[in-house]
Amino acid sequence: MQITALYRHPLKSHGREALQTVTLHAGQSMPFDRSWAVAHDASKADGSTWAPCQNFSRGSKAPALMAINAVLDEKSGRLTLSHPDRPDLTFDPNQEADIFLKWVKPLVPQNRALPDRILQLSGRGFTDSDYASISLCNTASHAAVSERAGTDLSPLRWRGNIWFEGEAPWQEMDWIGKEIALGAATLAIREPIQRCLATTANPETGARDVDTLGILNSTWDHQNFGIYAEVIKGGPVALGDSLTVH
Template sequence: MQVTALYRHPIKSHGRECLDAVTLVTGQTIPWDRTWAVTHEASKADAAETAWVACHNFMIGTRTPALAGIWAKLDEVERRVTLTHQDLEELTFCPDDPEDVAEFLNWVAPLCPENRACPTGIVTAGTRGMTDSDYPSVSLMNVASHRAIEQAISGPLELERWRGNIWIDGAAEWEEFGWLGRDIQIGEATLRLREPIERCAHTSANPRTGQRDADTLGTLESDFGHQDFGIYAEVVNGGEIRIGDKAVLQ
């Protein structure tokens, strides 16, 4: 097995970025993954820097599918994010700067349905990352399982729909669910595989257009008897991971 793709998502549900390499840190998410999250009127995260809270406190693709069409690029030194969407002009801003955040809120407003909660600001949990899991996690995806869904749905699907961090090829389809509780060494890092990731309607939205165009949840349920895709893992030994690195179960 080997790594075929790496992604991070600097702002939760607001774009993904492809990586060639990443250095994992013990007990943390992928660096800069879900570092920021966008609040709405009912959010309990009302300070610029806050503790972890659950995903329903934020603007997410389940309720706002057009967000799936956003792509991101992070300048780590300047802490500035460039967002692109096929229906909007490019935006570069600092999520820590209140004036820049106001500009972002205007930028993203056309993607938000009028009958849903509106974005109100951006918060950060520091290096903790606003993962959907209540512990700092890294998500591991199996390319073969993705192909199985493509076959069942009778058409191609983009990897980005699953918002995963590390993609592994060379395993059998759905083999990953038999790895739970084990460790896996990927490049220099070791991760403990903890639990399957239950999926939501965000996966039905096209990451190019932001339009819902595939019944991913219905296909998972009807053809495979569950709505899980990918595994949450914890970093138990940090180190560098690169595209092409081997992945070995321990």
């Protein structure tokens, strides 16, 4: 098996960034993945510790957010966001939250809890799991969903960190409890990823257009896509590196 794509999501639910290489660290999520999150005005989260996704603005409630792309300048800490319906925005998530809140306002429903502040959680990030996880996705499983949908779906719907090819569809679900080697790193596979409404939105337009959850449930009797893993041995990982199940 081989690594085909690497992504991080610096600001949770607000854009993805493709990478060529990344260095993983034991006990941490992918560097700068979901380092920041947008707490809404009903959230109790304060950034001192991990909080579940219900505390944050996210694509399941605001599908237009799914069309955001992101580029993080690690040296300056400045983040650039782009969206087909908004001008590009470059800002410092720690210093210029007000600029971002004005920019994102047209992309979120006004009859729900509204974006209120940006929080940062270094190291592990605001992952969707309550532990520092990395998500892996199988290109063959994605192709199976696309075939069932009758259209060429973008893999960006799944917001995965690491994509791989060379395995049969859904075979990754048999890896639960096992370890994998990829690049110079070793990961322990923890559990399948149960999906939400965010995956029903088109990553190019931000409009809900495919019932991915219905397809998963009706065809495979589950709502899972991809697997969560924990890094137990760090090291560099790059596009084209091999993936081996132990």
